[in-house]
Amino acid sequence: xxxxVQEIKDISxxxxxxxxxxxxxxxxxxxxxxxxxxxxxxxxWLADYVAxxxxxxxxxxxxxxxxxxxxxxxxxxxxxxxxGSASPTRGGVIVDTKPLDKIIEINKExxxxxxxxxxxxxVLDRKLAKQGLALKVTPQSAPASTIAGWLAIGGKAxxxxxxxxxxxDNILEMEVVRPDGTIETITGADMETFYxxxxxxxxxxxxxxxxxxxxxxxxxxxxxxxxxxHACHLTEExxxxxxxxxxxxxxxxxxxxxxxGGLPQNSRKxxxxxxxxxxxxxxxxxxxxxxxxxxxxxxxxxxxxxxxQKSWDDRFIIEMKLKLEVPTLSMQNFWMKPKNVxxxxxxxxxxxxxxxxxxxxxxxLGAGGMVRxxxxxxxxxxxxxHFMSGKAMLHKLVKMGFKYDAKLYTLGLQNTVYLKKYxxxxxxxxxxxRDQWDPNGLMNPDKLTGSNLSYSRLNLMFTMNGWIRRLMTxxxxxxxxxxxxxxxxxxx
Ligand SMILES: Cc1cc2nc3c(=O)[nH]c(=O)nc-3n(C[C@H](O)[C@H](O)[C@H](O)COP(=O)(O)OP(=O)(O)OC[C@H]3O[C@@H](n4cnc5c(N)ncnc54)[C@H](O)[C@@H]3O)c2cc1C
Numbered sequence: 001x002x003x004x005v006q007e008i009k010d011i012s013x014x015x016x017x018x019x020x021x022x023x024x025x026x027x028x029x030x031x032x033x034x035x036x037x038x039x040x041x042x043x044x045w046l047a048d049y050v051a052x053x054x055x056x057x058x059x060x061x062x063x064x065x066x067x068x069x070x071x072x073x074x075x076x077x078x079x080x081x082x083x084g085s086a087s088p089t090r091g092g093v094i095v096d097t098k099p100l101d102k103i104i105e106i107n108k109e110x111x112x113x114x115x116x117x118x119x120x121x122x123v124l125d126r127k128l129a130k131q132g133l134a135l136k137v138t139p140q141s142a143p144a145s146t147i148a149g150w151l152a153i154g155g156k157a158x159x160x161x162x163x164x165x166x167x168x169d170n171i172l173e174m175e176v177v178r179p180d181g182t183i184e185t186i187t188g189a190d191m192e193t194f195y196x197x198x199x200x201x202x203x204x205x206x207x208x209x210x211x212x213x214x215x216x217x218x219x220x221x222x223x224x225x226x227x228x229x230h231a232c233h234l235t236e237e238x239x240x241x242x243x244x245x246x247x248x249x250x251x252x253x254x255x256x257x258x259x260x261g262g263l264p265q266n267s268r269k270x271x272x273x274x275x276x277x278x279x280x281x282x283x284x285x286x287x288x289x290x291x292x293x294x295x296x297x298x299x300x301x302x303x304x305x306x307x308x309q310k311s312w313d314d315r316f317i318i319e320m321k322l323k324l325e326v327p328t329l330s331m332q333n334f335w336m337k338p339k340n341v342x343x344x345x346x347x348x349x350x351x352x353x354x355x356x357x358x359x360x361x362x363x364x365l366g367a368g369g370m371v372r373x374x375x376x377x378x379x380x381x382x383x384x385x386h387f388m389s390g391k392a393m394l395h396k397l398v399k400m401g402f403k404y405d406a407k408l409y410t411l412g413l414q415n416t417v418y419l420k421k422y423x424x425x426x427x428x429x430x431x432x433x434r435d436q437w438d439p440n441g442l443m444n445p446d447k448l449t450g451s452n453l454s455y456s457r458l459n460l461m462f463t464m465n466g467w468i469r470r471l472m473t474x475x476x477x478x479x480x481x482x483x484x485x486x487x488x489x490x491x492x
Pocket of ligand 1: 074075076077078079080081082085086097117118138139140141142144145146147148149150151152153154155156157158159197198199200202203204205316317318319320410444
């Protein structure tokens, strides 16, 4: 091992490559909302080395070295992605891109920032703010995730996406290192190979990102409603008008209760809709007025300025808050039309009641009027049957989701198993990219193009689990281990 590290250093001038167990451990997992078994059930889930390159030449040298020695390369940003996307499955080298954090140039005339790809969103945002500038789009993981990390998972729902589009829509050009170590600058349609492909086409090193002037005002409102159907309808309405919100999120009572430590007084039991506008003071006023009228017509109840503000301020930690509130959190993400969400949400409640487990959801408006719908199964993995039943519920939702044209939002390691069966078009696209750019299959293996877990086995396991849990509930031996007050569970 030491020899290999030495060789990497010799050929590349990479400042630091480590084989220390602490660093390999820290870089191999996911710091997010899923239990660690998602990557640990792979035999070689631990990286052999971690490298911290600072420029394209160093990235190229690492990749060339990996090709020469036929070892896996796993690009990594903030490691905040769900589903083990940046976790090794065959050891190899993790290319930690966080040291690629330079701002190369900010062009105020053409309104772009030329940056290295490993810069953390929030850091960039703060630096732009000092010059009166702002980002157009950001994921809600902005305090920890990197620009290229969001690009590589195919980011399209977050803050700014309803108004400014996907992350790819906001990139003007990028510098990449291909899996054979070639450094290239690409623009236009060529950039699509790097969008949502988890690094299988190579590593993005720097890019030009479209930016804007700091908005004059940012403000919004939050209402509660009697049913999820209200939220689906209102989301569609708000997404299709000319005054686009900069952010829109819907939460159900359990999600709101867990993440905010309570529900606002007099709130309705169906769901909560938060919408935010930005721009000139006039544009924001018009947006708020429009949404308020719509919400009132739908019979909603204003939860008040204070709760709105608290919820908006929480936008970067809202997903993590839930994780902090429950011992183990399983989730599944869907990319779908808002009008179809209620079918999935209602099915989720129905299964959860049958299995005697918890469930809640959260949804965010993305680009093109579509939403990222996140279904959660809060649990505690020490109570194995409860935990596995949550997973079984999410599996059922995946199967059902495809009937409603829902695609899996994040793929990574966990969801690759579903691709071949349910998302043939995307699977074929990933196969083409892999075959063209990474024929040796060394770039982020076991992601997108091949899973060594069979779908039939997975399906059988969860189906059997569902039957057993159902019998347990019928014979009254199933117990829900996470309690929710009755008034929160009175879903309407
Ligand atoms: C609290 C929280 C909030 C979130 N909010 C949102 C949200 O609003 N919207 C949303 O879409 N998602 C959201 N996510 C999930 C989202 O996928 C990640 O947060 C984030 O975009 C991933 O960035 P990262 O830098 O952490 O990438 P990582 O997790 O490190 O990597 C993600 C993928 O990108 C690849 N990759 C990383 N860097 C490069 C590179 N330079 N070149 C090529 N490939 C690379 C990795 O191999 C991996 O496949 C959230 C997650 C959390 C924990």
